[in-house]
Amino acid sequence: MTLIRCPDGWNGECFFQKHLDKKSPPSVKPVPIEEDGETKYYVAVNSLAGLMYFVQMGVLEFHPWGAKVDNLDRPDRMIFDLDPDPSVSWPKVIETARLLRELLAMLELKAYVKTTGGKGLHVVVPLQKRNDWAEVKGFSKTIVEKLVQVQPKSYTSSASKAGRKGKIYLDYLRNAKGSNAVAAYSTRAKAGGPISVPVTWEELESGIQSDAFNLTNIFERLRSSDDPWQDF
Structure with missing residues (x-):
């Protein structure tokens, strides 16, 4: 999925994120996808803990794909x-x-x-x-x-x-x-x-x-x- 992060609130600076940071916790599932000749790790959430992690990171919007990880x-x-x-x-x-x-x-x-x-x-x-x-x-x-x-x-x-x-x-x-x-x-x-x-x-x-x-x-x-x- 793609995330819209607004660390300073909705009226602050917001930005998109679709790839996982290397420091992401175990509660967040990385999804490997081939993109431009290399493997990129996309964001996926399948637990409340993962959801709360992104909320704490200032995510205000969650935009999933129209397909499941499987x-x-x-x-x-x-x-x-x-x-x-x-x-x-x-x-x-x-x-x-x-x-x-x-x-x-x-x-x-x-x-x-x-x-x-x-x-x-x-x-x-x-x-x-x-x-x-x-x-x-x-x-x-x-x-x-x-x-x-x-x-x-x-x-x-x-x-x-x-x-x-x-x-x-x-x-x-x-x-x-x-x-x-x-x-x-x-x-x-x-x-x-x-x-x-x-x-x-x-x-x-x-x-x-x-x-x-x-x-x-x-x-x-x-x-x-x-x-x-x-x-x-």
Whole structure:
């Protein structure tokens, strides 16, 4: 995974980290990956102790790959990142997530949704590790381009800032090997400590905002609600 470290807090200097330091403790699992002709050791966390180590190191955001350590070449999830231009209304973002869900359902794929803690949504599909990264990325690109074709004034698949004005950027590039997306229940390096949180489709339809959950109210949510992704 990739970490966003902010030793002086969210409003201080933050930086990315994806490789392990040599002094990392036993609670942190190094994952060897061939990169540019040499072996690099990536960050992986599989214990509370490892998680707490990074929290103590000033990590505010955790961004995992779409694959598990036991099979890095076969993604176990497909992610669609809905990133709206500031001028786009929130109901339009919700509508887009719904359309995406319906399209995936036609292909017999069950979709889940979570807030990002920012301004958008993640629509996530669990996979059975049958396909490689290129296949998953290509498939997600086809889905996105279909939506862009149907509503070209509303959506774009281009990462170019110039072409995103007034539109929702449908980002399928999260499905490339080495790419990542913020984890469910990760904090974000923003004022107020917003958190990326799984929600039900019913909650989304009720208008719940992407920054609805934060360090102040997340514990009440966890106490009072079932896990929306319990059968993920």
